[in-house]
Amino acid sequence: MQRITRREFVKRTAVTSAAFTSLPAILAACGTSTGPSNKPSKLVIAAVKGNEDAPLKKVAPKYKSETGITMEIVEFPYDQLFEKLVTTFQANGSSYDLCMMDDPWMPKFGTMGALQPLDSNFGFTRDSDIPTVVYDVGTWPPPHGPVPPSEKGKTQHLYGITIVGNVEMFMYRKDKSDAPKSWDDVLTNAAKYNAANFYGYVIRGKATNPVSSDSLPILWSFGGNIFDDNWKVQLDTPASIDAVTFLTRSLKKYAEPGAENTDAADRSRLMAIGQAYQSTVWPGEITDIVEDPSVSQVKGKVAYIPIPQGKSGKGLGMMGNWLLGIPKGSKNGSAAADFIKWMLKTDNMRNYVANGGIPIRKSILTDASLTAANPYFPALAQSFDAVPNWRPRTDQWNAVETSYGTAMNAAVAGQMSPQAAMQKAAGEIRTLMKNANYPS
């Protein structure tokens, strides 16, 4: 028997393996693909798993009964949804007809050119019953604030419509005191009501996104910022360090143990079991936990207000809207746009609210008949009126948030001083932005 050489063996194996692994692709290429149709039998939505998409799942059957189109909702955890969408968009995949997007993701998707414009392609126009900022947050390049260098001069288009009208607000125990008007009042109340097993303030201090979201309203209200209007990093300015010192030193004295590991669910739990006096809050936490009589011991005892004023004289809430957009790769763009329009109709939004949804229509937010079931609606309406800040509109936001949120976490844990933490974050972010061709 003739032996074959190792080289020959490797060569033959490689050829055979390549043929074997290429087979499915060749077969797929030989198959017939279905062309785009006007009315698909189903639309696939990539959604975030949690209280954000739960109401969407509840109203989807109604859409099917009215149109015959099944809404298939594919859920991912927060981080994985972003990663999945980025990789899908990079491949121009057609897996999803619609996608849920957290508003800070818009710069990344806008810069990538990953979405279909809703205004020019599908005739979306602004509705006066919906706050202007809601349309602005779905517009790319951003209508105000600094614009990434690569995006200057591009035509603005609407790429996303909010379906979860999240704005970060403030909650406190109204059965114990009046509403705090400023962060000084917050600190005073924290000291006054702090007791054994009852925390004067809850810090959502878990690393990266959680502590970043928790601290930005304080940073802004104190006159600090991450960037100025020219993308210059501001985290190591006196105002920013003052804000971080306030949260991680002054308020921390009255905060729950383990604040550096506390996330939104832990915070809501502490409020719901009556072990905390006050904190920042997202609307989803209110309906899901704090005001849910099946899990809360404080239903009716908590009030919701816009973010209190800081040293800048302003109280700046933070946008956390979840938008619906149509990926460029979707072959059912028109049908997907019809679904978004259906969601925006007043009657359908009322039904969405009845199923736990967070609305964006002013007429619904200010409807007194809905306030009893949704005690945060007036505060949310006020927050929209005050025009909340959005996170910096840069495609580098995820990286910026990771640096900032890691340093903030170290400061909350007491591992670094506020000044050292902000200097570290500022240094990392400057390098990052410089590498991304920003004038930082």
Next chain:
Amino acid sequence: MSRLVAEIPAPTGAEPVRAGRRRRGRQERLAYLILLPALGTVFVIVTIPFVIAVFQSISSDDGTLIGLRNYGRALSNPLLYEALRATGIYALIVLPAEILLGLAFALLVHRTVRRPGLRATLYVLAVLPLVVPPVAVGVVARLIYAPGYGVLNYLLQSAGITHSEIQWLGVPILAMGSVATVDIWQWTPFVYLVLFAGLQTVPRESVEAAQVDGATWWTQFIYIELHYLWPLFLLILFFRTADVLRVFDHVFILTGGGPGTTTQLLSLYMYRLEFKYFDAGQAAALAVVVLVSISVLYALVTRALPLERA
């Protein structure tokens, strides 16, 4: 294959030669056919991603080849050295702990447990942690260490050992210790199983002879058993070191790398580079460096092992 060749009678004419070739051709085809699924799978899930990673490591986001620039950026990033430091500390805690505990269990069972049924039960118990998904281990560990509702603090306080909550995940040294204990719990049984199997290969006559000569428990271990276990120690060290470089799930769930970057191990750092910073070039460069490092380690270990070589 060589034995097969030797058994085939020498060809005596043209027809037998052709028949031999045909038979050899059939055998080769069969061999390739049997190998095909395994090789195809390896090609798809290992070779292709590796080639892509190497390409990414030498190219920019738009696909332009940029030489070793990504490697330069990866190696000059100060965050890399924070991650390496954290990984080093983690390895210094878990590797000695797992090896010593695993060895102690193996010796204990080998010398004291004689009943086959009990040995089998211990074997099954040792396998259990190894088959639990690391994500599930992380979730359970969070229930143990979490502030506010963690079981460990509850037990310590109930027993009167502590009077206030210990921040297992909030204080840097405790956070590192907490994530390390999870690893130790899950992987000590692996060391135990390997070393216990090694102890079974020690010839009984040698041990009995030593005992007759008055060898103590310790000298018996040092002069006889350790000799047989030595190659296994190297093997364990290699596998566990490679595992430490890819530890992710339970650390991500327990601390997310915090507080600060205290528990941001190398794998977590690479994940962040790829999926938070979307710096595929730097992440790929680092992945290639890690792969090469593990390969070098593997080469060193295999050279040190007294393996029979063909």
